[in-house]
Amino acid sequence: MSVKESAVFDRPYRAFLFDMDGTLLNSIAAAERVWAAWARRHGLDVEAFLGTIHGVRAIDTINRQALPGVDAQAEARGITEAEIEDVEGVLAIPGAVAFLQSLPAHRWAVVTSAPKALALRRMHAAGLVPPAVMITAEDVASGKPDPACYLLGAQRLGVPIGECLVFEDAPVGIRAGEAAGADVLVVTSAHGEPMVTDHPTIASYDRVHVQCDAAGSLRLRPSTPA
Numbered sequence: 216m217s218v219k220e221s222a223v224f225d226r227p228y229r230a231f232l233f234d235m236d237g238t239l240l241n242s243i244a245a246a247e248r249v250w251a252a253w254a255r256r257h258g259l260d261v262e263a264f265l266g267t268i269h270g271v272r273a274i275d276t277i278n279r280q281a282l283p284g285v286d287a288q289a290e291a292r293g294i295t296e297a298e299i300e301d302v303e304g305v306l307a308i309p310g311a312v313a314f315l316q317s318l319p320a321h322r323w324a325v326v327t328s329a330p331k332a333l334a335l336r337r338m339h340a341a342g343l344v345p346p347a348v349m350i351t352a353e354d355v356a357s358g359k360p361d362p363a364c365y366l367l368g369a370q371r372l373g374v375p376i377g378e379c380l381v382f383e384d385a386p387v388g389i390r391a392g393e394a395a396g397a398d399v400l401v402v403t404s405a406h407g408e409p410m411v412t413d414h415p416t417i418a419s420y421d422r423v424h425v426q427c428d429a430a431g432s433l434r435l436r437p438s439t440p441a
Contacts, residue, residue: 223398223415227432229378231318232368232397235327235334237269237384237405239311240341244304249297250276253290257282270385272328272358295330302340308404310420312342317425322433324348326368326381328358328388348372359387362395369395380435389414400435 236242247265254264259280268276273291315323324346327334331351338345348371355363369376381392381399389412392399401416410416417423426434 223380223400224435224437226398227428227430227434228380228398229322229432230369230372230374230380231323231382231433232326232365232379232392233323233382234270234384234388235325235329235337238308238382238388238402239315239325239343240305240307240337241405242302242305242337243269243405245301246298249294249301252297253294257285270328270359270383270387272352273330274352275328275358295333298329298333299336302337305337305340307341307343308402308419310422314420314423314425315343315346318433319427319431320347321372322374322431324350324368324372326350326364328352328364359385360390360394362391362393365391365395365397369397380433 233239236246246268250265250268251261254261257280267279273294274287277285277287277290325334325348327350329337329352331349331353334349334351335345348368350364350368350371352358354367355361357363365381366376369379376396379397381395381397382402383389383392383399384402384405389399389401399414401410401412401414403410403416404419422438424436424438426436428434
């Protein structure tokens with residue numbers, strides 16, 4: 216794994232804000248199984264449609280299709296129920312469990328487009344302990360790329376957003392972090408194809424660690440290979 220040289224490794228942060236799917240855990244196969252079945256039922260081009268679902272709230276994905284006679288709220292609830300049932304193959308991103316365990320409990324939050332019940336189910340399936348602060352689909356009126364979710368995450372941690380580092384994997388989430396005014400680090404472990412981004416990237420958490428200084432600041436460091 217290589218870590219891009221970047222200012223995120225040189226500055227102190229007061230908190231880390233993590234997207235969930237694709238950033239802390241890989242749920243792509245499970246999500247695509249559920250959404251592919253939904254797309255087929257509604258006569259959509261499955262392959263083209265699946266490229267639009269990641270990082271976005273279910274209700275926003277469904278509304279974007281503008282399907283006649285479809286109750287988007289009811290369909291979103293059905294999708295969530297199906298995803299809660301199907302967590303086969305949901306796994307933590309390499310190194311994520313140990314990395315999160317190394318963080319002070321009051322200095323990180325999950326900011327996800329998933330509903331809370333689904334977020335908790337997937338984190339449990341991946342062996343991740345949920346943090347005290349979780350921002351989920353129910354907490355905001357507008358989902359990513361709107362920055363409201365990241366601004367709310369920083370607010371609930373009691374930290375200015377400019378002193379937070381956002382960990383993301385999806386373009387809509389990256390745009391949300393940018394719009395919020397936070398630094399962004401892109402996690403590429405779950406990507407099937409290379410992502411072109413101006414932000415620093417890490418392939419996994421195995422080769423980074425965190426140092427916490429006396430003032431409580433968090434500093435991200437590249438780890439030396441064993």
